[in-house]
Amino acid sequence: METPNIAHAEAAVEAHHHEPQSFWTKYVFSQDHKVIAMQYMITALVMGFIGMVMSWLFRIQLAWPDHNLPFLRFLMPTNMESGTLQTPGYYMLVTMHGTIMIFFLLTAILTGGFGNFLIPLQVGARDMAFPFLNMLSYWFYFLSCVVVTISLFVSTGAASGGWTSYPPLSALAKATPGSGLGQDLWLVSIALFIVASTMGSLNYVTTALNMRAKGMTLMRMPLTVWGIIVAAVLGLFAFPALFAGAVLLLLDRHLGTSFFLPHLVLGGEHIVRDGGSPLLWQHLFWFLGHPEVYILILPAMGITSEILSNGARKPIFGYKVMVASLVAIAFLSFIVWGHHMFVSGMNPWLGFAFVITTLIIAIPSAIKTFNWLGTLWKGNIRFTTPMLYAIGFISTFVTGGLTGLFLGNSALDIPLHDTYFVVAHFHVVMGLSSVFGIFAGIYYWFPKMTGKMMSERWGKVHFWLTFIGSYGVFWTMHYLGFMGMPRRYYSYDSYQFLPPSMHTLQMIITISALIVGAAQFIFIVNFLGSWLRGKKAPDNPWQANSLEWQAPTPPPHGNWGPKLPEVHRWPYDYSVPGASADFVPQTVPVEVEPSGEHHSAAVAVNGHGHTNGHGNGHHA
Amino acid sequence: MVTTLEKTSIRRPIGPPPHNGNGWWWSDGDDPQALAVPSWKLGTWLGLGTLTVLFAALSSAYVVRIGGERLAFALPATVWLSTALLVANSVALTIAQRRLRRKDRRFVAWLGVAALLSIGFLISQVATWQTLAAQGLFFTSNPHSSFFYVLTAVHAAHVLGGLGALVRCVYHVRVRSSFGRLRRALGMTATYWHFVDAVWLWIVALFLWTSL
Ligand code: HEM
Ligand SMILES: [Cu+2]
Numbered sequence: 001m002e003t004p005n006i007a008h009a010e011a012a013v014e015a016h017h018h019e020p021q022s023f024w025t026k027y028v029f030s031q032d033h034k035v036i037a038m039q040y041m042i043t044a045l046v047m048g049f050i051g052m053v054m055s056w057l058f059r060i061q062l063a064w065p066d067h068n069l070p071f072l073r074f075l076m077p078t079n080m081e082s083g084t085l086q087t088p089g090y091y092m093l094v095t096m097h098g099t100i101m102i103f104f105l106l107t108a109i110l111t112g113g114f115g116n117f118l119i120p121l122q123v124g125a126r127d128m129a130f131p132f133l134n135m136l137s138y139w140f141y142f143l144s145c146v147v148v149t150i151s152l153f154v155s156t157g158a159a160s161g162g163w164t165s166y167p168p169l170s171a172l173a174k175a176t177p178g179s180g181l182g183q184d185l186w187l188v189s190i191a192l193f194i195v196a197s198t199m200g201s202l203n204y205v206t207t208a209l210n211m212r213a214k215g216m217t218l219m220r221m222p223l224t225v226w227g228i229i230v231a232a233v234l235g236l237f238a239f240p241a242l243f244a245g246a247v248l249l250l251l252d253r254h255l256g257t258s259f260f261l262p263h264l265v266l267g268g269e270h271i272v273r274d275g276g277s278p279l280l281w282q283h284l285f286w287f288l289g290h291p292e293v294y295i296l297i298l299p300a301m302g303i304t305s306e307i308l309s310n311g312a313r314k315p316i317f318g319y320k321v322m323v324a325s326l327v328a329i330a331f332l333s334f335i336v337w338g339h340h341m342f343v344s345g346m347n348p349w350l351g352f353a354f355v356i357t358t359l360i361i362a363i364p365s366a367i368k369t370f371n372w373l374g375t376l377w378k379g380n381i382r383f384t385t386p387m388l389y390a391i392g393f394i395s396t397f398v399t400g401g402l403t404g405l406f407l408g409n410s411a412l413d414i415p416l417h418d419t420y421f422v423v424a425h426f427h428v429v430m431g432l433s434s435v436f437g438i439f440a441g442i443y444y445w446f447p448k449m450t451g452k453m454m455s456e457r458w459g460k461v462h463f464w465l466t467f468i469g470s471y472g473v474f475w476t477m478h479y480l481g482f483m484g485m486p487r488r489y490y491s492y493d494s495y496q497f498l499p500p501s502m503h504t505l506q507m508i509i510t511i512s513a514l515i516v517g518a519a520q521f522i523f524i525v526n527f528l529g530s531w532l533r534g535k536k537a538p539d540n541p542w543q544a545n546s547l548e549w550q551a552p553t554p555p556p557h558g559n560w561g562p563k564l565p566e567v568h569r570w571p572y573d574y575s576v577p578g579a580s581a582d583f584v585p586q587t588v589p590v591e592v593e594p595s596g597e598h599h600s601a602a603v604a605v606n607g608h609g610h611t612n613g614h615g616n617g618h619h620a
Numbered sequence: 621m622v623t624t625l626e627k628t629s630i631r632r633p634i635g636p637p638p639h640n641g642n643g644w645w646w647s648d649g650d651d652p653q654a655l656a657v658p659s660w661k662l663g664t665w666l667g668l669g670t671l672t673v674l675f676a677a678l679s680s681a682y683v684v685r686i687g688g689e690r691l692a693f694a695l696p697a698t699v700w701l702s703t704a705l706l707v708a709n710s711v712a713l714t715i716a717q718r719r720l721r722r723k724d725r726r727f728v729a730w731l732g733v734a735a736l737l738s739i740g741f742l743i744s745q746v747a748t749w750q751t752l753a754a755q756g757l758f759f760t761s762n763p764h765s766s767f768f769y770v771l772t773a774v775h776a777a778h779v780l781g782g783l784g785a786l787v788r789c790v791y792h793v794r795v796r797s798s799f800g801r802l803r804r805a806l807g808m809t810a811t812y813w814h815f816v817d818a819v820w821l822w823i824v825a826l827f828l829w830t831s832l
Contacts, residue, residue, distance in 0.1 A: 198667075202663050203663075205662075236669060237669060240671070241677040244674055
């Protein structure tokens with residue numbers, strides 16, 4: 001077409017000379033996926049910290065309704081003047097806690113943080129397919145964080161209609177203080193977040209499908225990449241529904257339309273609206289909302305699979321089935337949203353259909369669990385911090401999945417809906433599982449990201465406190481649910497049906513939550529301290545196979561130097577019989593051409609016991 | 621976007637993109653594993669998938685909200701003018717693409733035609749809204765009019781985006797971008813426009829259906 005090919009060779013040699021040089025293009029408006037990953041990760045962790053502090057405040061209210069803690073005023077200048085958390089403040093805190101944790105922490109860090117760092121490195125690309133879009137994605141996310149943070153400080157307070165923002169509460173400025181400007185900013189920040197997430201997801205999927213290094217077939221991609229891109233596809237096809245809902249809700253709020261608002265009387269005053277349906281919002285919201293919870297779990301599943309195989313020194317059990325079940329879960333997650341609406345007065349037959357689709361999700365979920373256990377089975381397990389967190393993930397995923405089966409039956413959900421049983425269910429299965437996946441991932445890839453090792457000892461202390469403390473919080477909550485304690489109440493003092501023992505449980509929960517919170521400071525110190533003055537990390541500290549460990553530490557701009565890696569095998573060749581080391585990196589050639597399958601590759605290596613090992617000599 | 625790439629990252633080889641159209645990061649001898657579709661196409665299609673869900677969500681919200689109630693007003697005649705303009709726009713872009721493929725410089729003129737047609741569409745849309753307003757049908761009058769304004773306004777926003785894409789193509793011509801890059805820019809633009817035009821046909825069909 002235009003110019004001759006010589007330029008290509010030059011580009012390769014020049015690779016190192018064209019790094020962005022100025023501070024601004026290198027660290028701020030960077031288009032390097034690794035820098036963007038760090039930006040996403042740090043911003044998300046800061047947001048998560050804010051969300052955690054919020055939870056302490058409302059947990060104190062729940063355990064000690066008579067508290068008088070004036071020193072907390074510095075955290076809550078309004079709504080805590082007297083030293084006691086006021087009702088509107090309570091609702092703002094629970095709403096913003098949920099919003100921040102689900103969108104601004106978990107979604108952002110799993111796709112924006114891990115997705116950005118891992119996809120190019122694990123498929124053997126130099127960067128994302130669309131680096132500029134990638135940069136825009138971060139800055140839209142950043143803007144959405146700024147807007148949501150500002151909303152905490154407006155005079156009428158932040159949104160307080162729950163993270164689900166059901167109208168009419170969220171549609172009428174006079175409904176609660178938080179339904180004023182706070183709710184508007186909530187909607188705007190979510191819309192910005194959706195734009196950011198869409199730009200990111202386009203990149204993740206395209207990069208993984210189209211920028212793989214030579215030999216990196218789809219069936220040789222690490223499960224992390226699969227988990228993240230399937231989640232990205234979910235985001236692409238689910239988020240627009242919430243975007244549409246947000247637009248309509250803003251119009252209802254400001255232009256007087258009646259999309260979600262029926263005729264209402266509020267405080268004796270007639271609201272001049274007609275015929276709108278609050279349930280319409282619920283459909284739009286949960287069409288996103290359910291896939292959203294899987295956006296948070298699928299990448300964590302991928303991370304867990306990766307680390308379990310590495311820590312057990314065994315190939316992942318049933319790789320293809322793992323991929324298939326990720327895809328199956330993703331597909332099913334689009335047709336189950338009605339299970340959040342069993343008590344909305346839906347036709348029982350429709351409810352029945354949603355029960356069936358919901359319960360079918362248990363099948364691929366159980367398959368995955370079986371395969372994780374199969375991977376651990378008779379493994380030569382190394383109980384490193386990432387491995388502990390990965391095992392913790394299995395535990396919480398099973399616990400929370402089982403309570404899902406209760407809720408998925410509409411007959412059981414009708415009494416359990418909107419009780420603490422639901423709060424327990426989703427915190428264990430979504431909150432804890434994704435957080436454990438994230439911690440596993442941070443401890444595991446920190447050396448590659450920063451070039452330093454994190455302290456294993458403090459990592460383990462962090463794990464055990466977090467693990468036991470979290471169960472203290474959420475296991476206990478199930479009992480409150482059985483008692484019929486409704487969620488989202490400021491005070492539970494005037495309900496005859498709640499026995500006094502409820503208070504004991506509330507205190508156990510809050511104390512556990514404060515212990516877990518304190519444990520996170522161990523993490524923060526470990527993270528920052530190791531980054532600043534940790535032990536220098538070798539290239540491949542976990543003796544892992546996937547490509548990122550074959551790159552220099554930390555990987556330079558362009559990741560691979562002049563020559564891209566070439567892939568010869570899947571990433572789970574651990575303890576291959578006959579190999580000289582118990583791991584065989586993906587870049588090591590298989591000398592005898594295998595007949596296609598990974599397992600036959602292993603056999604071929606076995607048959608020629610001398611072939612292995614040389615490729616990874618420098619790791620020994 | 622192009623300029624930023626040049627400025628900040630490893631230089632894109634000045635040559636043509638390799639056969640799969642997305643290999644600018646790759647250098648000699650590297651043979652990336654890719655799908656048969658180039659990245660820019662894949663990205664465009666995924667993005668259009670997202671927009672499809674957006675319009676599907678709004679459309680189904682409409683259908684659910686009216687609950688079988690018939691459309692209470694006649695669609696203004698300018699709706700048909702708008703339809704004709706957008707169909708013509710798709711045709712113009714197809715011709716432009718064909719011209720460019722034959723390296724015929726006059727493809728730029730067809731870009732101009734497409735831009736004029738889409739500006740005409742926007743004017744026709746404003747006329748449509750005015751006709752409705754003159755009949756006393758405003759944003760809040762009834763669910764049909766509310767959704768008519770919302771769907772057409774969200775669609776018009778995408779038409780504006782399409783105009784931006786046309787300007788970007790012209791910019792590529794002006795800075796004498798390579799043939800490959802031009803083709804990519806125009807390919808993306810045309811695909812996007814066909815989508816926007818199809819959405820318009822869908823919206824018209826939806827309101828015709830609810831007036832049955
Ligand atoms: C077999 C698996 C699962 C089943 C059958 C199931 C079922 C349900 C049902 C029926 C509800 C509605 C309860 C109610 O509001 O009355 C629910 C709530 C919820 N589930 Fe699950 N679930 C499963 C797994 C998961 C997973 C894997 C996640 C996240 C990763 C998750 C996250 C949530 C969340 C966030 C809510 C509550 C949302 C809210 O009301 O604020 N669930 N689940
Ligand atoms: Cu759900």
